[in-house]
Amino acid sequence: MRRREMLEFAVLGLLHESPMHGYELRRQLNSRLGAFRALSFGTLYPCLARLQSQGLVSPTQDSAGRATGRRQRITYRLTDEGRAAFADRVDRVDPGSWEDDAFDVRVAFFARTEREVRLRILEGRRARLVERMAVMREDRAGLGVIDSWTAALHAHGEDETMAAVRWLDELIAAERSGPSARPGTLTDPNHPAFNPPDQSGSKENP
Amino acid sequence: MRRREMLEFAVLGLLHESPMHGYELRRQLNSRLGAFRALSFGTLYPCLARLQSQGLVSPTQDSAGRATGRRQRITYRLTDEGRAAFADRVDRVDPGSWEDDAFDVRVAFFARTEREVRLRILEGRRARLVERMAVMREDRAGLGVIDSWTAALHAHGEDETMAAVRWLDELIAAERSGPSARPGTLTDPNHPAFNPPDQSGSKENP
DNA sequence: GTTAGCATGTAAGGAGTTACATGATTTT
DNA sequence: AAAATCATGTAACTCCTTACATGCTAAC
Numbered sequence A, B: 001m002r003r004r005e006m007l008e009f010a011v012l013g014l015l016h017e018s019p020m021h022g023y024e025l026r027r028q029l030n031s032r033l034g035a036f037r038a039l040s041f042g043t044l045y046p047c048l049a050r051l052q053s054q055g056l057v058s059p060t061q062d063s064a065g066r067a068t069g070r071r072q073r074i075t076y077r078l079t080d081e082g083r084a085a086f087a088d089r090v091d092r093v094d095p096g097s098w099e100d101d102a103f104d105v106r107v108a109f110f111a112r113t114e115r116e117v118r119l120r121i122l123e124g125r126r127a128r129l130v131e132r133m134a135v136m137r138e139d140r141a142g143l144g145v146i147d148s149w150t151a152a153l154h155a156h157g158e159d160e161t162m163a164a165v166r167w168l169d170e171l172i173a174a175e176r177s178g179p180s181a182r183p184g185t186l187t188d189p190n191h192p193a194f195n196p197p198d199q200s201g202s203k204e205n206p
Numbered sequence C: 001g002t003t004a005g006c007a008t009g010t011a012a013g014g015a016g017t018t019a020c021a022t023g024a025t026t027t028t
Numbered sequence D: 001a002a003a004a005t006c007a008t009g010t011a012a013c014t015c016c017t018t019a020c021a022t023g024c025t026a027a028c
Helices: A003-017 A022-032 A041-053 A080-090 A100-108 A115-143 A148-177 B003-017 B022-032 B041-053 B080-090 B100-108 B115-143 B148-177
Strands: A057-061 A074-078 B057-061 B074-078
Touching (some): A003 A057, A003 A080, A041 A057, A041 A074, A148 B100, A148 B148, B003 B074, B003 B080
């Protein structure tokens, strides 16, 4: 999942909830998805144009744009094709789904993702992080003597990765214990069942 | 500090320790600096060429390259100008120093950075993260009702940021209490410089 | 001998940011 | 009246990744 596809996916996902114009879309992209903190209009508008030319979204001139006072703005809504395209992508698990940015975007639309798929993505991400952890440890071993700051940097990186794995474990456990195929709520911090799924490598204590 | 400058800075810094050829340089860049996990040769070699044309590094054909068996390789060493250029950059604090990637690279060369500068960078980074934290909280407040996965994503992001701030606080405290303005050489196993509180152990909240 | 790893390098193509251009409305 | 915010859009520029080209040596 390249960044471009990700953005299209995210835009489709947001428009799924309600029609929006570009400016508002960008705000949502910024605040809801971690991946697009610094999305520029130079990227967003061409993206919208692309989606439009594919017939996935359709623009509506706010003819009564004056009503809100601002410049005439273009509200985009998802077409039926767009809805289908999103449905198609949201339940597809390509191996890019567990890369840093893509993962966040996937999770942001878990509410519309089937549990099976959610679990695969969560576990794919977990495996990815465990793998990264292994690389980091290997690096540390092969590096020999390093100064304390570099050591601190590496230690922090490893801690961060381990924390992320633990976080994933909680999500995975909740996912397994929950009965819903497509959820309502989950905000329960005290998940009763903590079924540690296959703890391969995540918690060694040398 | 754009990525390009960062790479040049990092290359200069690595060559400061010892001459190296491109392939090895890449390995070091990968394992020591977090920022260049996936650096391609298509980026590295042109960078080396650039530095060479600026007279900051100078190539040495391993005429006895056959000795090691491999293809004839080009070992780069830092020129006096290169040394000066690095010295100049390592003690300069531009506001890009606290962005995600640049920060890691700066820290990786703290062993050759003056304490004053180290502190400014550390504190700049801290301020940057605190600011980001504020934005995240604002976002959360302004978002209204969100599904539990998105909530979990945000919560994890906030936790991560807070952990990073705590980590910085430890480094800053150590920096303030330590006596040395500039530590010994990088490769010196017993430089008394400073022992960051519990680093390479890498264990945090259970 | 053929694959895999070491080693350097170039060119095309893709992709995003920056800067620019335009215009309305609200706030200071 | 100026500045800030809302709002859309384009083009140039920059930069990186990908793919390709080359060639040596070790190992299978």
